[in-house]
Amino acid sequence: MAGSVDVPAVTLATCNRLEIYAEAPSESKHDLAASRDELVEAVAEASGVARDTISSSFRTLVEDDAVGHLFEVGAGLDSAVVGEREIAGQVRKSLAEAQEAGTVNGTLTRLFESATRTAKDVGARTALGSRGRSIVSVALDVAGDLHGDGAAFYPGASVVLIGTGAYAGTALAQLQERGVSDISVFSGSGRAGQFVAERGGGARALAMEELPAAFAGADVIVGCSGGNRQITADEIRRLAGVGDDGRDRPLTVIDLALSHDFTPEVAELDDVELITLESVKMAAPQETENSVEQAREVVQASVREYLEERRRRTADDAIVALRKHTQQLLDGEMEKVRKQHGCTAAAEEVEFAARRIVRKLLHTPTVRAREMAAEGRSDDYVQALEDLFGLEVGSREETERRQPAKRRRAEEFSAAELAQMAAHLQKVPDGGFCRHHSPGEFQVERLEVAQRLTEAQAS
Template sequence: MVLISLVATHSELDLETVGTLSSGAAELAGSVHMPAVTLATCNRMEIYAESTGSSHDDVQTTREQLLDVVAETSGLDRELVGRSFRTLVEDDAVSHLFEVGAGLDSAVIGEREIAGQVRKSLADAQHAGTISGNLTKLFETASRTAKDVGTRTALGSRGRSIVSVALDIAGDMRGDGAAFYPGAKVVLIGTGAYSGTSLAQLVERGVTDIGVFSGSGRAEDFVAERAGGARALQMQELPAAFREADLIIGCSGGNRRITAREVENLAGLTGSSPRVKPLTVVDLALSHDFDPDVAELDGVDLITLESVKMAAPGETEDSVQEARDVVASAVQTYLTERRERSADDAIVALRRHTQELLDEEMNKIRKQHGCTGAAEEVEFAVRRIVRKMLHTPTVRAREMAAEGRTEDYVRALQDLHGIEVPVRAETARAAPAKRRRAEDFSAAELAQMASYLTKVPAGGFCQHHRPGEFAIERIDAVRGLQIRRAG
């Protein structure tokens, strides 16, 4: 299996295109016949998948399949989709995901929300059944690394996020800064991840009047599950809430945008008694909850993700480097362990090959000498020799895997011993060995067993051991033949 990642982010594309690419993210992974995880956030669309082959052609085939599905689910031109994504393979894909989870590739450097989105992407893939053991390990380790950055570095301790920066901008635009929030009235649209973060940030800043509206009807459950005293808004309550609001935050990401005319009417910007206090609108939805022309309304300030991206504060070089060191160490540890795991199949193949040779030789000894004490001593001695012979090749296999040279070891096995290391199927599970039933034995086998058992003392295991030393269940069919032969 080869890890492949398709990446489209805010650093190469406008957020409108990223949002469109992400529109079918929920259905994407389940539409391809391969292990895959989709990471879609407000400023990125990424797909992590496993190619079934390691050749360049195999990787390209996997890439083309993923791009086809993105084009189909997003409705964008296939050529545009192909240009929008860059492709990362193996170690590069691993490093990128770890940096993303740590907030080092975000519009707001060091943002903490992305770590939760990485965890959610893994959970969604597990729920959809599109995950594999390798991808699970990858995303779990990336999440742990993000937590380490958050607890061990100055970058993580700042706790910045897209939401916090947007709220900082809103406070500054109103001229009051942090003092704006304790007395502000806020309407929150949507019940997704950003809505939860926004609600928590508003409560932390002292806001006590928060109304939550959801077109999907989830507002009541949303506020019931969270502290902060927010209230759910019904559709008929929206005009009054808009008219009284100082701040409206859109986080729904629905298919319908609120137009400037609707904001004008709902917020009471016109009419016989128009509102006099200013209104700030924050649009955190990737697909936009508000039309851009809302910014043209008198008395209305519009803050978008693009605004946040441009206004995001820079981080000190020392803080970023500190976080990058944590990530680099985690990446190296993960890759080393992954390479060592890749040597397991080669080690198993070598052990199986050696054991088959041993079994073959011991069968020859048994045929010549029967089940004798001497034969058992020979077997024990040979097995000790085999274990010693395999020790150094096993250690060397893991050392070469850690150096990224597993393929060299596999080729050596093939060249020196003619051992073929099978390709492991991720989802395949070895069936447990089945015990043979009486009807599974041929008549000749049963007769041979019965003949042998006539020479075994009653209650014994074989003719060379005393009764009571071993106990074994006899096949009824063999017992019957034994009785008839004895008679």
């Protein structure tokens, strides 16, 4: 979805949320509204859901509010299970995927990296980090309690896992931690075998024809595929043998998919308990007030630090813009002097004096820029520069999307490029990086074909 819009964007999709972090071209109401409309259109196009429904389903947070929200999300303070541990990894993974796809820019990269560091600080400095709870772990705890044995239920249990995504991976790990040895994995996409192999085995991949027998022998069925098709109550009754004389134990169905892998009617079946995200949230243990308050203090301090750093960067950008503007004026005037007087000692004296005057003139504006940044008034300073000098203060850092670097193969270089490489390599000592550095100071992998050209030209 992020790849279909023009603005830099990162999508954060978890079992119960879809969030999109994007940077509009400016802070104007027009640009903010236009960027939001573009994102809404992209979600509607990707999901097939009506645009009005998409628009009304999202709430929009801007600037500081958006920063604070992401930091809380990453720390697990906005989760169904407060302090859940998976969300920080999902925040980190979202950034990595955006970087790989080339939909992110420098601003969003720093934002997500800061949120990840904050989540680590919360884990290290508060009691939330030691709980190790997650939506998956709470759901499995509830299932164990429903069977009356708690943790002792799982070593002898038979579990069918539906799905091969991130939450399926978490569920498999949690089941293995609880001592479950009979785990079967099914995926309608056919990826179950690869999923199991990538996680070191410990489970069995199911083919479609094996599903009825697996359901019939299961104590727990965990759904976290988030696919378009839901398993109905009638299918559970038929496949798992519910209500028949052949089934002699209760069945627990855990639905961890936001779009639901099972229809609500499953809960009405005899001897079947349905656990959903909503019931997990209700059953989640309440964290102590002190732990949550400590975590919020860590998050708030990190948000303040991030925003202060961003204001300092804005002030630095303004200083650079002012200095560049002044330098351009000075260079223009000195060009006139040189045309009239040539590169004489007198011209050099004039330039020396002019540059000294410029440095003194810029001292006070530079100091005030940093003072106003510390006061949270960087925008006032930028506005003043724009009003007084007609400057357009932009970020020195990359604001466009960062396209992923592409490594070119030898056959992708033209003959002219290879000849240019060969000519350059002739000037470089063996083992060197360039003619300005001694051999061994740097090392660089050379294209074999360029090396052959060098040798041919030398001979």
